Amino acid sequence: MTDTNTRRPGRPRDEATHEAILEATRRLLLDEGYHSVTFEAVARSAGTSRSTVYRWWPTRGALVLEAAASHIDIGKVPDTGSSREDLTMAIRQLITTFSDPLAGVVIMAAIANLDNDLEMATTFRNDTVYPWRSTAGEAIRRAVDRGDLPADTDVQFLLNVIVGTVFQCTITMATPMTEGLEDALIELAFRSPGSSRR
Amino acid sequence: MTDTNTRRPGRPRDEATHEAILEATRRLLLDEGYHSVTFEAVARSAGTSRSTVYRWWPTRGALVLEAAASHIDIGKVPDTGSSREDLTMAIRQLITTFSDPLAGVVIMAAIANLDNDLEMATTFRNDTVYPWRSTAGEAIRRAVDRGDLPADTDVQFLLNVIVGTVFQCTITMATPMTEGLEDALIELAFRSPGSSRR
Amino acid sequence: MTDTNTRRPGRPRDEATHEAILEATRRLLLDEGYHSVTFEAVARSAGTSRSTVYRWWPTRGALVLEAAASHIDIGKVPDTGSSREDLTMAIRQLITTFSDPLAGVVIMAAIANLDNDLEMATTFRNDTVYPWRSTAGEAIRRAVDRGDLPADTDVQFLLNVIVGTVFQCTITMATPMTEGLEDALIELAFRSPGSSRR
Amino acid sequence: MTDTNTRRPGRPRDEATHEAILEATRRLLLDEGYHSVTFEAVARSAGTSRSTVYRWWPTRGALVLEAAASHIDIGKVPDTGSSREDLTMAIRQLITTFSDPLAGVVIMAAIANLDNDLEMATTFRNDTVYPWRSTAGEAIRRAVDRGDLPADTDVQFLLNVIVGTVFQCTITMATPMTEGLEDALIELAFRSPGSSRR
DNA sequence: ACTTAAGCGAGACGGTACGTCTCGTCTTAAC
DNA sequence: GTTAAGACGAGACGTACCGTCTCGCTTAAGT
Numbered sequence: 001m002t003d004t005n006t007r008r009p010g011r012p013r014d015e016a017t018h019e020a021i022l023e024a025t026r027r028l029l030l031d032e033g034y035h036s037v038t039f040e041a042v043a044r045s046a047g048t049s050r051s052t053v054y055r056w057w058p059t060r061g062a063l064v065l066e067a068a069a070s071h072i073d074i075g076k077v078p079d080t081g082s083s084r085e086d087l088t089m090a091i092r093q094l095i096t097t098f099s100d101p102l103a104g105v106v107i108m109a110a111i112a113n114l115d116n117d118l119e120m121a122t123t124f125r126n127d128t129v130y131p132w133r134s135t136a137g138e139a140i141r142r143a144v145d146r147g148d149l150p151a152d153t154d155v156q157f158l159l160n161v162i163v164g165t166v167f168q169c170t171i172t173m174a175t176p177m178t179e180g181l182e183d184a185l186i187e188l189a190f191r192s193p194g195s196s197r198r
Numbered sequence: 199m200t201d202t203n204t205r206r207p208g209r210p211r212d213e214a215t216h217e218a219i220l221e222a223t224r225r226l227l228l229d230e231g232y233h234s235v236t237f238e239a240v241a242r243s244a245g246t247s248r249s250t251v252y253r254w255w256p257t258r259g260a261l262v263l264e265a266a267a268s269h270i271d272i273g274k275v276p277d278t279g280s281s282r283e284d285l286t287m288a289i290r291q292l293i294t295t296f297s298d299p300l301a302g303v304v305i306m307a308a309i310a311n312l313d314n315d316l317e318m319a320t321t322f323r324n325d326t327v328y329p330w331r332s333t334a335g336e337a338i339r340r341a342v343d344r345g346d347l348p349a350d351t352d353v354q355f356l357l358n359v360i361v362g363t364v365f366q367c368t369i370t371m372a373t374p375m376t377e378g379l380e381d382a383l384i385e386l387a388f389r390s391p392g393s394s395r396r
Numbered sequence: 397m398t399d400t401n402t403r404r405p406g407r408p409r410d411e412a413t414h415e416a417i418l419e420a421t422r423r424l425l426l427d428e429g430y431h432s433v434t435f436e437a438v439a440r441s442a443g444t445s446r447s448t449v450y451r452w453w454p455t456r457g458a459l460v461l462e463a464a465a466s467h468i469d470i471g472k473v474p475d476t477g478s479s480r481e482d483l484t485m486a487i488r489q490l491i492t493t494f495s496d497p498l499a500g501v502v503i504m505a506a507i508a509n510l511d512n513d514l515e516m517a518t519t520f521r522n523d524t525v526y527p528w529r530s531t532a533g534e535a536i537r538r539a540v541d542r543g544d545l546p547a548d549t550d551v552q553f554l555l556n557v558i559v560g561t562v563f564q565c566t567i568t569m570a571t572p573m574t575e576g577l578e579d580a581l582i583e584l585a586f587r588s589p590g591s592s593r594r
Numbered sequence: 595m596t597d598t599n600t601r602r603p604g605r606p607r608d609e610a611t612h613e614a615i616l617e618a619t620r621r622l623l624l625d626e627g628y629h630s631v632t633f634e635a636v637a638r639s640a641g642t643s644r645s646t647v648y649r650w651w652p653t654r655g656a657l658v659l660e661a662a663a664s665h666i667d668i669g670k671v672p673d674t675g676s677s678r679e680d681l682t683m684a685i686r687q688l689i690t691t692f693s694d695p696l697a698g699v700v701i702m703a704a705i706a707n708l709d710n711d712l713e714m715a716t717t718f719r720n721d722t723v724y725p726w727r728s729t730a731g732e733a734i735r736r737a738v739d740r741g742d743l744p745a746d747t748d749v750q751f752l753l754n755v756i757v758g759t760v761f762q763c764t765i766t767m768a769t770p771m772t773e774g775l776e777d778a779l780i781e782l783a784f785r786s787p788g789s790s791r792r
Numbered sequence: 793a794c795t796t797a798a799g800c801g802a803g804a805c806g807g808t809a810c811g812t813c814t815c816g817t818c819t820t821a822a823c
Numbered sequence: 824g825t826t827a828a829g830a831c832g833a834g835a836c837g838t839a840c841c842g843t844c845t846c847g848c849t850t851a852a853g854t
Binding site: 206207208209210211212215241246247248249250253 | 830833
C-alpha cells in the first residue's frame with residue numbers, strides 16, 4: 001500500500017550504514033555535545049563518508065532529530081477517566097523524556113536554535129511538542145469539566161507551568177531536581193481551593 | 199580614589215572602539231542570532247580588527263555576556279515587608295528581563311552551552327542567576343515565616359516553578375505569553391489552602 | 397601502462413587551478429621575491445582558495461620548489477669522450493641555470509634556509525645538486541684518468557671552485573658577470589702545469 | 595671635537611640595555627637562526643620592550659648587521675711586499691670570517707635578501723665586501739706588476755674565484771670543507787704557467 | 793545476461809572562522 | 824629624551840568544517 005514498500009530501481013540504501021550514522025550521532029551527542037556533531041565527525045565515527053551522510057540528511061538538525069527521535073518522543077496523554085491519573089501520566093511523560101540525557105541535549109539544541117536552523121525548531125514543535133500539548137490540554141479541559149480543576153483555569157498557562165517547571169528542574173539546572181517532582185506538580189495543579197476533590 | 203582612576207602605563211584603551219565592539223555584538227545578536235556572533239563578524243561590523251577583539255575578550259561567550267550585561271541583569275529581590283509585594287517584584291524582574299529580546303538570545307546561549315563553553319554558563323549562573331535566586335529564596339522564606347506561605351513550602355521547587363514558567367512563557371514559546379503572567383504566577387504561588395492574602 | 401593513467405576514485409584534481417597556482421608562485425617569485433610568496437598571496441593571485449593550495453603543498457618551500465622545478469634543473473654531466481667538452485658542458489649547465497632569475501631566487505632561498513625549512517634545503521640538494529655534482533665529479537675523474545687533469549686533483553675542491561665561482565658571478569654579485577665566464581673557468585680548470593689541452 | 599662627545603639634553607641612552615639587545619640578537623641568530631630574530635623575541639630575550647628596540651634599529655637587518663658587526667668584518671688586505679703573503683692573508687681573512695657561525699648566518703641573510711631588505715644587502719656590501727675586495731684587488735694588481743701573476747689576469751674574476759670558493763666551502767656546504775682550503779686556493783691562484791715564482 | 797538507476801566511497805573545490813603570531817605605529821606615565 | 828608598557832589595525836599562519844561537486848565502483852530490479 002504505502003510508498004515504503006514500493007521498490008525503486010537502483011541500489012537500495014545500505015541500512016547498516018544508515019543505522020551506524022544515527023548511532024554515531026547519538027554517541028557524539030552524549031559524549032561531546034551537540035556542538036561536536038559535525039558531518040565530518042559523524043561520518044568518521046560511523047566509518048562512512050561525508051557524502052553519504054549528506055545524501056540522507058540535509059542539515060545537522062535533521063540528522064540529530066532523527067537520531068534522537070525515539071528519545072524525544074514525549075508521547076500523548078491518555079484519557080483514563082481520572083483527572084489525577086491523566087495529569088500524573090502527562091507529567092510523568094515529561095519528566096521521563098526530559099531526564100533522558102540525549103533528549104536533553106537535543107531539545108536544548110532545538111529550542112536554542114543554534115545554527116539559525118528554524119526548520120529544526122519547527123519540526124520539533126510540530127512532531128513532539130504539539131501532540132503532547134494538545135492531548136495534555138484536553139486532559140486539563142476534561143478535568144475542568146469534571147470540576148476537578150477550577151472553571152476559570154487557563155489551560156495554556158497551566159501547561160506552561162508544568163512544562164516550564166519540569167524543563168527547569170531537569171534540563172536547565174546544573175544538577176537536576178527530579179526527586180518528588182511529579183508529586184509536587186500534581187499537588188500544585190490541584191491545589192487551588194475547591195480543586196482538591198479528585 | 200578607586201583603582202579605575204589609577205592611570206596605568208602604556209597607551210590607554212580606545213573606549214570608542216571598545217564600545218563599538220560591544221554595540222556590534224549586540225547588533226549581531228539581535229539581527230542574526232548568537233551563531234553569527236563570530237570574532238570575524240564582530241570586528242568587521244565594529245570597524246576594527248580581530249586582534250583588538252581578541253585582546254579584550256578571550257571567548258565569544260565572554261564577549262556576549264559583557265555586551266548584554268545590562269540586559270541580563272535580573273536584579274535582586276528587595277525586602278519590602280510585604281510578602282506579596284516581594285514576590286511580585288521578583289516575578290516582575292524575571293518577566294522584564296526574559297522579555298528583552300537580547301537577553302533571551304544570550305540566556306538561551308548560556309544555558310544551551312553551545313560551544314561547550316562551560317565558563318559562559320558558570321559566569322551567567324554566578325553573576326546573574328544566583329543573586330536573584332538567593333534573594334528570591336529569602337523572600338519566600340520570609341513569607342513562610344510570616345505564615346503567608348505554608349510551613350512546608352519547598353523553596354527551591356517554588357523558585358523553579360516561577361523561573362520555569364516565566365522562561366517557558368517568554369523565551370521558549372514561539373509567541374510569548376506575557377499577558378497576565380505576573381498576576382497568574384502570584385495567584386499560583388499564594389493559592390495553597392493556608393496561604394492568606396497579605 | 398603507467399600509474400598516471402590509473403584513475404583514482406574521487407573528483408579529479410583541477411589541473412587548470414593547479415597550474416594557475418604554480419604560475420602565480422612563479423610570478424610572485426619574480427616580481428616580489430621569495431618573501432612575498434605567502435599562501436595567502438599565491439591563492440589570491442591564482443584566483444583560488446588557500447585551502448586548495450594547502451591541499452597540494454604542505455609548505456611554501458615545497459610549493460616554490462615545484463613551481464621552479466624546470467628552472468632549477470641543472471641537469472647531468474654527459475660523457476662525451478672529451479674531458480674539455482664534458483667540463484664545458486658541466487660549467488655551461490651551471491651558468492645557464494644560475495643565470496635564470498627565477499632559479500636564482502629559489503636557489504638562494506633553498507640555501508639560506510629562510511624559514512628553517514630544512515626539508516626544502518634537503519630536497520633541493522638531493523634532487524638538484526647531488527645529481528649534477530656526482531656526474532660532474534665522474535667527468536673530472538675521467539679527465540684525471542686520461543691525464544687531462546693532474547693525478548692529485550681534489551675532485552670535491554675543484555667542484556667547489558667551479559660551483560662557487562659560478563654562484564658568485566651570477567647570483568651573489570649585484571650585477572652578474574657571465575661574460576667569458578665559461579672560458580675562464582675552463583682555462584682555470586686545465587691550467588695546472590701538467591694538464592694538456594684535449 | 596666629534597659629535598659623539600657633545601652632550602645632548604634629556605636622559606641618556608641606557609647602554610646596558612643597548613648591549614643586552616645586541617647580545618640577545620646574537621644569541622637568537624646562533625640558536626634559532628635569522629628567521630626567529632623578531633623584534634618581539636629580541637625584546638623579550640633582552641628583557642626590554644619592543645619600542646626600545648625599534649627606537650634604535652629601524653629594521654631587523656640593521657639590528658642584525660650591528661649585532662654581528664665585529665663577526666662579519668672581513669678586514670683589509672695588507673701590503674706586505676710579498677704577493678704570496680698578501681693573497682694568503684686575503685684568503686685567510688675570508689675563511690676565518692666565513693667560518694664564524696654567526697657571520698655565516700648573517701652574510702647568508704644579507705645576500706639572500708630575505709625581507710626584500712635591500713638596505714641590508716647594500717650596507718653589507720659597502721661596509722664589508724667592498725673594502726676587502728678593493729684591497730684584495732690591489733694586492734692582485736701588485737702581484738701582476740711584480741710578475742707573480744700573468745699580465746692578463748682578470749682581477750675581478752680571480753676575486754670571484756676566491757670568494758666563491760670560500761663561500762662554497764664554508765657557508766653553502768652542508769658540512770664545511772675548510773681543511774687545506776687556504777693552501778689549495780693559493781696554489782690555484784699561482785698555478786698558471788710561469789706564475790710559480792713567488 | 794544486460795541495462796539502468798541509485799547508493800556509496802573518495803576526494804577536490806572555494807569558502808569562512810578559528811586562535812595565534814609578528815609587524816610597524818601609536819600613545820601614555822614614569823624616570 | 825629615554826624607557827617600559829601596552830593598545831591598535833593589518834595580515835599571514837595552519838587547521839577545521841562547511842556545503843557542493845565530480846568521479847569510479849557496487850548493487851539490485853527490471854528487462
